[in-house]
Amino acid sequence: MRIVILTAAAALSATVALAAGAELRRPEAFDAVQDRTERSVALFNEMAKVITHPRCMNCHPADNIPRQGDDRRLHHPPMVRGSEASFGPSGLHCTSCHGSENLPALGHDRDIPGHAPWQLAPASMAWMGLSVAEICVQLKDPERNGGRSLADIHEHHATDGLVGWGWHPGKGREPVPGTQKIFGDLTQAWIDTGAACPK
Template identity: 55%
Template sequence: MSRPAALLLIAGLALAGGTLAASALAQGEPPAGAAASPPPVVLKTAADFQSIKDPAARSLALFAEAGKVIQSPRCLNCHPATRVPTQGDDLHPHDPPMVAGEAGHGPDGLPCRSCHGPANVTTFGEHIKSMPGDPKWAVAPAKMAWQGKSLGAICAQLKDPARNGGKTLAQLQQHMAHDHLVGWAWAPGEGRKPAAGTQAQLGELVQAWIDTGARCPKA
């Protein structure tokens, strides 16, 4: 085969390969050799606990399931043990260094909105794949700190109006099920693992937990 003919053959194969890869991507299939995405974390539905006949036991089981979300990095990072927010699945300190400030929106002169806009923004850094964002982006108040606490202690906080923003249990359920910033946990941007299940599932679990007595695990 002559050299020009060989070059044409190689170009044709490359074009065909590119077409196949594009077709696979369009159909949601990863290209050959690409690493498979990890499967999403499964969150049981409230209906999955109907077989537990004792209401108190079912309430505890429901809250333990909701705890898969409540204690996920997507929630814990915004409920730090100190006024210093954390990042990533390993809860490392915010980079660049940052403090929440009095209102949870950053220190005077450097509010959170200096970097965090109303929506996620894709970046091209080696480690940081996207800048998270939401119209209500903020760090939870100090009295709502969750990091380092047991699920039982967090449960007691959630039920206490003095430590949950003055919410009733019904208002707490609405917050969990419909708040836009809470919902960010399931769409956190590239490079972050979403919370388990869906926000709707969490809302159903919390409602069923309330309906069965809102029992808390032992601290």
């Protein structure tokens, strides 16, 4: 028997590879799950393929430093959240480099990402380092989700343009799996089944 021990970087790389190849199943794929709570948990686990993808996690840092790339490396050039609504430090807001749309970067193999607005998620929505179960609990907590109701969360997932950017990240970036519509439908089905969280 051979035992393989992965370094943290290798484990992250393996997780990213799995997420990149993952399909996003539609809510009806879970109709056979008879128990309502079990179906709700299964739906959230499917949503987690989007929520834990680097396109989303890079903007939900626990240390106020945005990340880049599929390997979630520190933002280069160095950047911090800042005190003005997560737009970066005074005098060097995110929009200093990030415009309203993805732009080619001369001599680089990936676009400079862009969307208006371009910003980090609120500090209370830091997800890096949390389990899927912990993210679920935090997502439902108005004290830590920007005061959002479950209906607000659905609207955010289903229609927010910055969330939608994850499916259109430009050249050199892996998009999140599925579509924003499927993600929104999964969110609504999760809510309709009681918004249960994994244990």
